[in-house]
Amino acid sequence: MSARETAELLLQVGRLVQAEGYDGELSPAQWMALRFFARANPFSRTPSAFAEFQATTRGTATQAIKALEAGGYLVRRPFKTDGRSVSLRLTSKGKKALARDPFEVLVRAVDSLDATERTAMRRALHQVLSTLATSGAHRRFGVCPSCTHFGREMCGNLPSTGPSAAECLLLGVPIQPEDVGLLCVHFQPMNEHREDGRTP
Amino acid sequence: MSARETAELLLQVGRLVQAEGYDGELSPAQWMALRFFARANPFSRTPSAFAEFQATTRGTATQAIKALEAGGYLVRRPFKTDGRSVSLRLTSKGKKALARDPFEVLVRAVDSLDATERTAMRRALHQVLSTLATSGAHRRFGVCPSCTHFGREMCGNLPSTGPSAAECLLLGVPIQPEDVGLLCVHFQPMNEHREDGRTP
């Protein structure tokens, strides 16, 4: 019985924040997109990745992005390696807008918890999200340090490689230090196995 | 920094459940309405109360209710005391539909947490929701046992009053035992003061 109550509270928080998002310059979906592109690493700043993150279709994702681009919050740049893909980046206007993100009220609310409560909640939410993602066939987004594909090269054996360079073992490309903490589509949580045979 | 991450997880859970709600018979907003009317006490089964709960407008609330009524999930009954108000109740079809509520995946996900994590999360969510409600001028919904207006009469001094009858001190009406655990619009959390002078 307590599970249902807790689940309802979770939903309620989400709904309240969603309602808060209707203030002036951007709509809730657009705020979501702006937040996503601010937090996603270079591999993952694509319409498709945002669609997966948002658990929606690519068509819907495109519309939110188009609006943000038209408003000057995002700019697009085609990938060099793949002519189909585009990479979205926040403009300085986009970054400034984030400071007015209505979602900040939730951050402040969470911040008013004491440290132990907050970490307990984060751990619990992580688990809930994992369960939810598997049951709904959604992809979980996460950051390098807890990803199976994350490799650290302690000391480069080539002079050009700096000490303790990070690398994505899946894509075989180096990862910039500032990108290690950003969300990635290819995230694969450690100590978990995929049952569906989907090996990205 | 951990606060922002936790807040993002909260939002993500909400978004995932919302996306799950697009399955077949009812829409996300309609599921919310159905859940609300299943959980609200007799005072609170009105369109206005649902609108407040959902942090939306009365007009929007009416539309969701209209759809549920047309589908035979809800029935309306005018209040005797106030000709303007209506009370919505779930039909047997509505109750049966709740068993197929896509939101149940969240309940199960929360249920997979161990007991201490779950209660910690519930406590934390309560606090977050309170903070959020005050900052956004929303009303919090709650249940009798933690409400200022809740009065228990240990032994009725009138023969007609049964032992340990419950009563709402605000409205001055008796509360049926089965309604004590239901959500109420007039909920006023204990040990809290309203600053806005709004004394309902």
Add this chain to the structure above:
DNA sequence: TCAAACTAGTTTCGAAACAAAATTATCTGC
């Protein structure tokens, strides 16, 4: 008593948000 102010609910409207399907361009495997 009766008009003004208020409240509950509904309707209407335009703007988004959404899913689904069709379309175009590009890439990959064979």
Add this chain to the structure above:
DNA sequence: GCAGATAATTTTGTTTCGAAACTAGTTTGA
């Protein structure tokens, strides 16, 4: 080179939403 997959977009029709106008019942207070 060609078939099939993939990234993104466009299009279409539905749903949801807030805002504002509206109806009808209720309260207030002069």
